[in-house]
Amino acid sequence: xxxxxxxxxxxxxxxxxxxxxxxxxxxxxxxxxxxxxxxxxxxxxxxxxxxxxxxxxxxxxxxxxxxxxxxxxxxxxxxxxxxxxxxxxxxxxxxxxxxxxxxxxxxxxxxxxxxxxxxxxxxxxxxxxxxxxxxxxxxxxxxxxxxxxxxxxxxxxxxxxxxxxxxxxxxxxxxxxxxxxxxxxxxxxxxxxxxxxxxxxxxxxxxxxxxxxxxxxxxxxxxxxxx
Amino acid sequence: xxxxxxxxxxxxxxxxxxxxxxxxxxxxxxxxxxxxxxxxxxxxxxxxxxxxxxxxxxxxxxxxxxxxxxxxxxxxxxxx
Numbered sequence: 001x002x003x004x005x006x007x008x009x010x011x012x013x014x015x016x017x018x019x020x021x022x023x024x025x026x027x028x029x030x031x032x033x034x035x036x037x038x039x040x041x042x043x044x045x046x047x048x049x050x051x052x053x054x055x056x057x058x059x060x061x062x063x064x065x066x067x068x069x070x071x072x073x074x075x076x077x078x079x080x081x082x083x084x085x086x087x088x089x090x091x092x093x094x095x096x097x098x099x100x101x102x103x104x105x106x107x108x109x110x111x112x113x114x115x116x117x118x119x120x121x122x123x124x125x126x127x128x129x130x131x132x133x134x135x136x137x138x139x140x141x142x143x144x145x146x147x148x149x150x151x152x153x154x155x156x157x158x159x160x161x162x163x164x165x166x167x168x169x170x171x172x173x174x175x176x177x178x179x180x181x182x183x184x185x186x187x188x189x190x191x192x193x194x195x196x197x198x199x200x201x202x203x204x205x206x207x208x209x210x211x212x213x214x215x216x217x218x219x220x221x222x223x224x225x226x227x
Numbered sequence: 228x229x230x231x232x233x234x235x236x237x238x239x240x241x242x243x244x245x246x247x248x249x250x251x252x253x254x255x256x257x258x259x260x261x262x263x264x265x266x267x268x269x270x271x272x273x274x275x276x277x278x279x280x281x282x283x284x285x286x287x288x289x290x291x292x293x294x295x296x297x298x299x300x301x302x303x304x305x306x307x
Contacts, residue, residue, distance in 0.1 A: 057295055064292065093295070100297045107243050146240065148297060180241070 001026050001223050004041040006071065008033045008062045013048035013084065013203060020203035021045070024219040031067060038070040042226050043080045046071070046087030048139075048201060058101065058142045059089030068094060080124060080226065081195045085140055088187070088197035097190055097197045098155060099147030104140070105180025111139040113212070114178055116186045116200055117166040120159050123193035128221040133170050134214040136200035138178060138186075143199040145181040145188070155188060163187035163198055228273050228281040231305045232289060235266035240298045269293060278306050 003026040007014045014030065021028040021043075029039050033051075038044065051062035062068070068090075075081040075096050083091040091097045104110055117133050118126050147155065155161060163186040167176045172184045179199075187198030205215030236242050242264050249263040271288070275281045282303050289301040 056293070060292065060295070100295055102241065102298065103243060105241065105243060107247060144241075146298065151297070 001042045001226055002040055003028045003043040003045060004039055005030050005045045005047055006033060006067055007031065007047070008049070008051035008065065008090075010051045010053055011047050011049035011086070013086075013201065016201075017045050017047050017084065017203045020206050020215065020219055023206060024216070025223050033062065033065040033067050035067050036070065038067065038074055041074070041079070043082065043222070044071055044074060046081070046083040046090050048085030048087060051086055051090065054142070057089075057093065059086060059091075059093040062086075062090045063093035072096065075190075075195050078192065078194050082125070083195075083197040084201055084203070085138075085143075085199055088199055089142065091195065091197040096195050097188055098151040098160075099145055099182075099188070101140075101142045101199075102144040102146050102180075103142050104144050104178075109139070109141045110143065110178045112137070112178070114138050114186075114200065115166050115168050115170075115176070116163040117170045117172060119161045119164055120189070120193075122159070123162075123189060123196075124225045125162070125189075125193075125196050125218075125222060127225045129217065131217075133166060133168065134200075134218070135168075135205070135212050136202055136214055137204040137211065138200050140179070140199055143179040143181065145185040145199075147182065152182065158191050160189045160191060160193075161185055161187075162189050162196055163200070228275055228278060229307055230271045230273060230281050230285040230303060232269045232271065232285060232293065232301055232303050233266055234269070234289070234294045234299050234301045235264055237298055237300055267293075281306055 202215035202218040245263040
């Protein structure tokens with residue numbers, strides 16, 4: 001399985017995701033944002049960080065960088081593209097995913113472990129998950145998912161919600177919403193489910209000594225399901 | 228030609244920064260504020276002398292990059 005991680009100026013989770021992908025068997029390549037051609041990939045990952053210093057709107061400048069033309073073509077032809085945190089912000093700015101990520105409701109940078117509930121397993125990202133609730137890490141200032149009423153109806157009709165913020169038992173409510181996201185949304189798919197954007201960082205949960213192992217399950221399943 | 232554009236959040240989009248500024252001003256004694264919405268202002272100096280053409284180009288920039296139309300509105304407020 002070949003994966004590609006795109007590094008933008010200001011990305012800071014690119015090496016973490018590189019370590020995670022390699023640990024679970026991906027042959028990963030790092031590609032600079034200014035490159036034009038995407039190597040042959042089964043998965044492209046847009047990493048977390050602060051691309052272009054979050055200028056204008058988070059992810060907006062990165063979404064126009066040279067390599068993104070190839071990433072958009074790849075995604076539109078059915079290629080698997082995953083955006084984590086800033087990567088999610090970049091994906092919504094390209095228009096590949098609906099909605100936007102606004103500043104957190106309480107104007108705080110949120111950095112903590114949260115529980116997320118998988119909403120849809122009928123896709124290559126969560127197909128083999130036995131459990132429904134994962135403990136993952138979030139660290140962001142703009143993770144407050146928002147979309148128009150029409151988009152909200154469309155993502156519900158097409159079952160595009162991937163993850164909800166919840167408590168450890170899967171309860172989805174205001175008390176378990178760290179940033180004010182609409183409907184507690186933590187991650188969404190495009191209509192075809194080949195593109196996933198999510199605020200939580202699975203790459204930070206791949207070592208029991210450091211954190212937890214729910215990220216390990218995610219990457220183990222991913223490499224199996226992409227085959 | 229210099230084109231000025233203001234970008235503001237749409238009416239139904241939460242603007243927590245505007246709210247905090249409102250509360251702070253309120254605490255300072257400016258008690259008659261109804262609402263504050265924070266926005267962005269751009270001055271674009273463009274190599275084009277025709278007003279209409281300049282504004283059309285800036286409008287295209289707003290649609291493609293400067294504003295995210297899911298949450299923001301843009302308004303060209305002047306050209307000189």
